[in-house]
Amino acid sequence: MIRAIAFTDRRLHREKALPGSLWFMEAEGGESPALWFFCPCGCGDVAHITIGLGAKPAAPPSWSWNGRTDAPTLTPSVRQLNCGWHGWLRDGYWQPV
Numbered sequence: 001m002i003r004a005i006a007f008t009d010r011r012l013h014r015e016k017a018l019p020g021s022l023w024f025m026e027a028e029g030g031e032s033p034a035l036w037f038f039c040p041c042g043c044g045d046v047a048h049i050t051i052g053l054g055a056k057p058a059a060p061p062s063w064s065w066n067g068r069t070d071a072p073t074l075t076p077s078v079r080q081l082n083c084g085w086h087g088w089l090r091d092g093y094w095q096p097v
């Protein structure tokens with residue numbers, strides 16, 4: 001399992017580029033929040049997905065988020081990466097399927 005460390009500083013998140021690390025983008029102007037993350041596999045891919053607090057936003061693809069940045073959980077599983085990595089983010093850890 002890979003720890004999903006959440007950064008509060010977007011620039012630092014990009015600079016460190018730690019596999020599995022996160023940056024949460026707050027909702028703006030009625031849009032859903034988003035999660036930026038580096039692929040847990042270490043390939044360096046960075047992706048962003050639309051998330052909703054406790055519910056999947058209407059416009060797919062989207063994920064339901066438990067609202068925590070220190071121990072985030074997403075549903076369903078994440079397969080949104082060029083390398084083909086597929087797994088779950090649960091309680092702050094990435095777990096391959």
Ligand SMILES: [Zn+2]
Pocket residue numbers: 039040041042043044045081083084085
């Ligand atoms: Zn990867």
